[in-house]
Amino acid sequence: MIQDRLDTPLPPGPFAPHDTLATGLGFPEGPVALPDGSVLLVEIEQQQITRVMPDGEKVCVVKTGGGPNGLAIGPDGAAYVCNNGGFEWLRTLGLLRPGGQPADYQGGSIQRVDLRTGRLDTLYTACDGHPLQGPNDLVFDSAGGFYFTCNGKRRERELDRGGVYYAQPDGSSIREVIFPVPFPNGVGLSPDQSALYVAETETGRLWRWTLRSPGVAEIRGYPSPSGGHYVWGSAHYQRLDSLKVEADGRICVGTLIRGGLSSVQPDGRGEEFVPLPDRSVTNLCFGGDDMHTAYVTLSTTGRLARLRWPRPGLRLEFQDRARC
16 A cells, blocks of 8 residues: 555654644654753754753753763753664655664763763663663663663674663662563653563564562563563554653553554553654653643654643653753
């Protein structure tokens, strides 16, 4: 069918009602809604953290180098960044897309940014002697630690194996929680923080792990490939990116190729899909006084969009502590 062709510049409409808050962004990701109505995000291609003000003004907070990807506010009010080390960049039909490992790649890292001064510190570049090849997304728990995914890098004839890690924001401790996971991307916690969700990009599958304690997951045996519980996978051809959780526990995932947001119940039922005008709808966050506002990154077209969500999103730990 014509609407399923992948060489068209945008997915077919109609699209969900939305506003465009900012344009001209260099492959935006990792949005964080701040209390004053502004949105913090990364521009991976521009290698920087940017603050989009309520009137749409774009302010560069800091140049991170490499490839800033996931972003979250920590217990100290600083921003924590999953830096994937950078990409090669491709333009197809006028759209910006990430490619493989760049020639100047020097490895991935977890970074801390003081949002007031712009000071940038590197916290982690490896775990147990294994380099962090491509950290992608992160989420803090109520204990003050954070889980993050690392999906590695792609080279012409090979790619790295991915995993999930748990670390402390002061740089004192990092541990491997789940390994291997095939290209893990989005990561989130259930409202009671008893479950960890991870979205796999290439398989288009969503998985759940039961958490025994902070940073300790219950690993199942065969036939679970990575020790988790299978939650959901769409019947459509689509890839999954980053995710956020709603207040009632539903999981919302940025959807690639198909172009939109997918939402399912914790048991994988009740699938909903919200189409948006970009084939790489990479991430979202919830904000506003009632948490019904979804801010969404439309990455290949370089836009930040806003739409009204039918249910309130889950307020993230430390979301309102940003010291800007």
